[in-house]
Amino acid sequence: METDQAATRTVPRMLLDRAERYADRLAVIDGETTLTYRGLLDAALETARAAIALGIRRGDRVGIWAPNTHRWVVASLGLHCAGATVVPLNTRYRGREAREILARVRARAVFVDDGFLGYGYASAVRRRDEDDDVIEAALTDLIVVDMLDGASEDDPRLMGWGDFLAGGAAVPAGAATEAALAVEPGDLSEIIFTSGTTGAAKGVMIPHGPCLDLYADYGRIWGLRPGDRYLVSLPFFHTGGNKAGLITCLMHGLTIVPLAVFDPVEVMRIVESCRISVMNGPPTVYYSLLESPERHSYDLGSLRVAATGAAVVPVALVERARSELPFEHFITAYGMTECFGTATMCRQGDSAEVIARSNGRALPGVELRVVDPEGCDLPTGEPGEVLIRGSNVTPGYWEDPESTAEAIDAGGWLRSGDVGTLDADGNLKITDRIKDLFFVGGFNVSPAEVEQVLARHPAISELAVIGVPDERLGEVPKAYVVPRAGVEASADEIIAWARERLANFKVPRTVEFVGTLPRNASGKILKRDLRGGAPRRHQGV
Missing domain, CATH: 3.40.50.12780 (ANL, N-terminal domain)
Structure with a gap:
């Protein structure tokens, strides 16, 4: 690097440095929206002031559940300038998956792009988890900011982007720069959740x-x-x-x-x-x-x-x-x-x-x-x-x-x-x-996580999920299912059921019904045999 890298080892300080060095150069092009490096810094500091007005402070965790847009860039940089740790959420997650992660990090707020791909992210975050008191208690005071300017007169915890930024007017401009300079290299910039072999996502x-x-x-x-x-x-x-x-x-x-x-x-x-x-x-x-x-x-x-x-x-x-x-x-x-x-x-x-x-x-x-x-x-x-x-x-x-x-x-x-x-x-x-994890179009999938969800289906007695080759996505999930006696369900019905509960890349593309699953002497399912096409006693699909 041309500058002293040691002096710019936080995202806010790096942004301040680049805004000075590349001031009028384009930093972002998003359709008709463009931002220069100086304009991006100004937008980030404005966002930081608004975040500070919400009570967000250094070390607080804030989620972003939205697709790639200029507002994601501005929101994340602004949150970093306020000292917050950003918790990015996979846009393919469904409500329960996102709420569980937000609850685990005790998020102060979450930024959403409501309606992306036809999904109601704001309502999904605000939905009550009456069957899980821990999640519900952790998210009681969660603030939802819709980056598309949605707002709710019934719920002060849901605000649009314009109202969010307007709240920052009460915070002195210097406060955002002061907060940005207070961030240290050892502070967490992100906690990124990744699927694990146990099925529970882990926050890196x-x-x-x-x-x-x-x-x-x-x-x-x-x-x-x-x-x-x-x-x-x-x-x-x-x-x-x-x-x-x-x-x-x-x-x-x-x-x-x-x-x-x-x-x-x-x-x-x-x-x-x-x-x-x-x-x-x-x-x-x-x-x-x-x-x-x-x-x-x-x-x-x-x-x-x-x-x-x-x-x-x-x-x-x-x-x-x-x-x-x-x-x-x-x-x-x-x-x-x-x-x-x-x-x-x-x-x-x-x-x-x-x-x-x-x-x-x-x-x-x-x-x-x-x-x-x-x-x-x-x-x-x-x-x-x-x-x-x-x-x-x-x-x-x-x-x-x-x-x-x-x-x-x-x-x-x-x-x-x-x-x-x-x-x-x-x-x-x-x-x-070595791991059972497989990758669907670049997203890693934990078979254990998918199995835990499918195991709740009333027609499934036992199952195992593996990744199988796919020309376009590299791999896709396949479920081997032992049906429950006296309960019937088609492969299409099980897939549709899974699609309501899982991100689309985790949903099995095929379901194969079998009489038994291959196991070793200790009873562990031998997934290598499934991947290798070991003989099984099949049920009709």
């Missing part, structure tokens, strides 16, 4: 300083330039959209172009009209562009650099993207929420072989090991579990010391749950996963 704590350090190196290695325009299609509630996208843009003087809903034709239209030069996303993003019959109708020549990442990235995709799309630099990377989203990445100048067949090398300050089940280091080229250590490893899960101890050992090594190899040059190649 992300402090300001170490995360900014990581993405200063990330943007430099990737080859980002001031003035690049970055189409952020990964959601801001995900480290890929939030850190590798939004924050990286601001750190390196890029223009953020947020995308609320991915549609390949719309993406190509925006690339052409906004002269997009940077993209990032899971493999499905690039598959969609490559397979679009309208690809040759748009001028995509401005595209310069791109990145993709997943537990396992198809080699064929990398080869096609490098040859059929106009990127000068297309890389693969690897990471997980627990290491702020990134641990390794390829470098400019890497051979096509390295880029197509590895996830690159560790970022500066990050260490990697590949170990056997006993934790002993394995020789070059031998597969084992990947361990990660560095300042980019989370200090832990929110108020969950037991899960933290299971994930991070006393030496600071994070157990990734992924199987990989290291070559002689330090390039990591992910080959498999």
Whole structure:
């Protein structure tokens, strides 16, 4: 970085610095709305004043349950300037999922984009949980701010964006800057919840300083330039959209172009009209562009650099993207929420072989090991579990010391749950996963979480959920169900029932009825047998 990175190791200080350095350069383009870097700082400080007027103070947790828009950018930066910890919520969550997380962090407020994809986020947050006194008690005083200006005369806890900002007029302008400068590098910038193998989402704590350090190196290695325009299609509630996208843009003087809903034709239209030069996303993003019959109708020549990442990235995709799309630099990377989203990445100048067949090398300050089940280091080229250590490893899960101890050992090594190899040059190649988690279009899904919901269906006796290959999304959920005697339900009925209770990416696409589930001697279901197509006694569907 050109500036003293140590002096700007919080999001508010970084924003203040970039607003001075890139004052009139475009920071955000969102349809007809544009913000310069100076305008973005002004909007963030206005938001901070309004947050302070609501009683939000340093360390308070505030949720954002909304898609990628300029208001998400402004709201998050404003909350950071007020000293708050942002808790991003997956827009595909349903009400109970969101309320449970907001209750766990004891959120003071939540910002929503009501009506996105036809869902009533404001009413879902405000719905009473009469069957769960703990959630209801934790959310009694929760304030809901609708970023689309909705408001309620019946409930003073629901306010529109305009009314929210108007409340900040009572707070001196200097108070927002004072609060912004009081934030320290060790303060939490976000708590991002990620599914776990136990089925309960776990809140990954992300402090300001170490995360900014990581993405200063990330943007430099990737080859980002001031003035690049970055189409952020990964959601801001995900480290890929939030850190590798939004924050990286601001750190390196890029223009953020947020995308609320991915549609390949719309993406190509925006690339052409906004002269997009940077993209990032899971493999499905690039598959969609490559397979679009309208690809040759748009001028995509401005595209310069791109990145993709997943537990396992198809080699064929990398080869096609490098040859059929106009990127000068297309890389693969690897990471997980627990290491702020990134641990390794390829470098400019890497051979096509390295880029197509590895996830690159560790970022500066990050260490990697590949170990056997006993934790002993394995020789070059031998597969084992990947361990990660560095300042980019989370200090832990929110108020969950037991899960933290299971994930991070006393030496600071994070157990990734992924199987990989290291070559002689330090390039990591992910080959498999130890965990049962699978990924649907870039979103991780815990089978245990889906199983817990489906197990409540009156027609289900036993079940197991696995990920099965899908050409577009990489993997999708499939449920193997042992029916309950005397109760009938079709596969379509079970899927519809699940869709009412789960985010859409968690809903099984298929249900297969079986007489029994494969188990070992201790009674544990053998999911590897299901994935391998072991014989089962089937029931009619």
